[in-house]
Amino acid sequence: MTERWTPHATVATVIEHQGRFLMVKEVALGAEVINQPAGHVEQGETIVAAAVREALEETGWEVAVQGLVGLYIYTAPANGITYHRYCFCGSPVREVPDAQLDDGIVGPVWMTIEELRTSQYLRSPMVLTCVEDYLKGTRYPLSVIVEHP
Structure with missing residues (x-):
């Protein structure tokens, strides 16, 4: 039987x-890298709720999600896993004092687009592509996502 x-x-x-953009310094495969606040969707969780939760768990910031920038697909050469990333845009609401960050997270960092474009430590090509698309004005209303109960 085929897997x-x-x-x-x-x-x-x-x-x-x-x-400036809210980014995350994290450790992946033993190296410190830069990523957006990002992570896996948990069972029973809506896509938007997952984005809000991951931002808080990785940066200590509450965020308001306002639109969808796009869907990005990437197969990581390190592990062969294909990731389907729903990338949202939004605004910071407030920093949560003494927030407990996920394991492997070094902490949040605010970076300019120039810093992102010249960084050699981006976790994947999706990191810069998402920000560049955001800067181009690419936005879709959250209503394009239909999640049936």
């Missing part, structure tokens, strides 16, 4: 404030 291919459903958020 069934199963992509991993993930979410990410592009959060801009005063020309």
Whole structure:
């Protein structure tokens, strides 16, 4: 019997404030890398709720999701896993004092687009592509996502 291919459903958020983007320093495969607040969707969770939760767990910031930037598909060469990333955009609401961040998270960092474009430590090509698409004005209303109960 052939093993069934199963992509991993993930979410990410592009959060801009005063020309800087909320990013995450995290450890992946033993190296410190830069990513958007991002992670896997949990069973029973809506896509938007997952994006809000992941932003809080990885950065200590509450965010308001306002639109969908796009769906990005990437197969990581390190593990062969294909990720389907729903990338949202939104705004920061408030920083949560003493928030407990996920294991492997070094902490949040606000970066300019120039810093992102020149960084050699982006976790995947999706990181910069999502921000560049956001800067181009790519936005879809959240109503394009239909989740049946």
